[in-house]
Amino acid sequence: MPSFAFDAIGAPWQVDTPLPLSGAERGAIRRIAGDFDAAWSRFRSDSTVSRLRNAPGEVTLPPESAALAELYRALYRLTEGALSPIVGAALEHWGYGPGYRLTPLSGAPAPRPWDSSVRWSGTTLAADAPVVLDIGAAGKGCLAGLLARALDAAGHTDYTVDASGDLANRGTSLRVGLEHPFQPGQAIGVVELGDGALCASATNRRAWGDGLHHILDARTGLPVTTVAATWVLAADPAVADGLATALFSVPGETLAAEFACDYVRMFTDGRVELSPTLPGEVFRSAPAR
Template identity: 50%
Template sequence: MTERSVWRFDAIGTVWEVETRHPLPEESRDAVAARIEDFDAIWSRFRPDSLVARLAREGGAVPAPADAAAMLDAYAEVSRATDGAVNPLVGESLARRGYDATYSFADRGPTPAPADWRAIVHWSDTTLEVRAPALLDVGALGKGRLVDLVLETLAPWAQGDVVVDAGGDLAVRGGPQRVGLEHPYDPRRAIGVVEVTDAALCASATNRRAWGDGLHHVLDARTGEPVRAIVATWAIGPTAMRADAAATALFFDGGPALAHDWGAEWVRMTSDGRVEWSPDSKAELFT
């Protein structure tokens, strides 16, 4: 097997790995770092200087960031499919449960996100408007979107097969790549493996970013309470943004139907240890 080059770095609170046939030149790494910084400076709710932090304080209309329409259009589809369980104004709900800008992990109780978020958040190709101060959170699909952007940024330099992995959300060009599906109750084990070729695989689990008495980062926006029935999801789609969004939707009723409409394969585990999968899933599951 030909030895491949792996570049590891930390960004947006996770470890990234970029695997390529040949070592990447310094200019490509600088381009990736700049792309990530630009995205983070707009969309991070953990940075007081970000655009979404300013909109949370002041509201108002701004020139639309390059990714706003693509992400919010997808968010609207996921919100409809899950009957409002996924909502980009869940940021304040997460903050009140302790997943805030300072990572206080101090629970102040459940707060539903505004159900009428489409009346508050407006967007077009040219403008993003938050009509009343509100905290946008793109966590349902933002990391996937950034994986796609990093892959796009590397295109002039990365020849042949490329894998961009951001803490388990990954995009593969070329392939195939065999990926283990980590057991949410035991990270030393896998519930199966799946082969990914020219696609993206994104995962989400309630054991990641968990704190306090059963709190974690996957909230039902309608109630502000953490989900209980599903503990882990995996989705494969043509882009990492779509795979990430599908993986989030799969925690709720309506998620499987959305994944089907988007052409995404999926696997998920329930809290009692059962494993479910889509009819078209090619994962090898260790049942």
């Protein structure tokens, strides 16, 4: 299957289709990805969200903001504040920010409750004090969904959008391995992905020091320690991505009570939790680190 490879939001992406994409289609994909980065990246000083980094104010975000705001509010509620879009300052405290310092500052970050910090509704985001917005919990999935909808609109009925391992798929079903977080190249299981999305998250994907990685508990500002990796199947890529991050804080059944999804959650001691309707299998409990 022909592939169109490109970089977006700091990671390699690939779109696979039965026939090569036209030049106009490739250009449209690059524009969508570029516009998304220009709006949402906290790593860019000129992005829309970065206007609130140093001063309070109000910004107007792209149309996808409305659904993102609703998703984040639901995940914030279901995780009792552990997943929050204003965790960016804590990530940068630990070194994961513009310039990729990857060296933590002294002390501990000072978490802030979402509702007392920002007002995000529809496409409007307002802050009474400087704030570092971070949509990393669902960002790749959101962009994958935008690209999938563009392919749908162009008449494509068989494609895969591969966002560095997070997948949005339509048409031909895929058999996808679930990569072991402690033993890259090995799988702890396999799932069947039809029309929909499969998103994963793991503490080893962006790790830069002893116990330092990109998945934080927003209530404490500290990296999570009990869950090593998660996978979620859902119809919408942004939902799958956001739920995969939420699984680091709450059981899958809590999320499945409100969102139609299947999931796998692997703990740092090797135990595995999975949904009863998972379209696939987990081979065995994986060894701990």
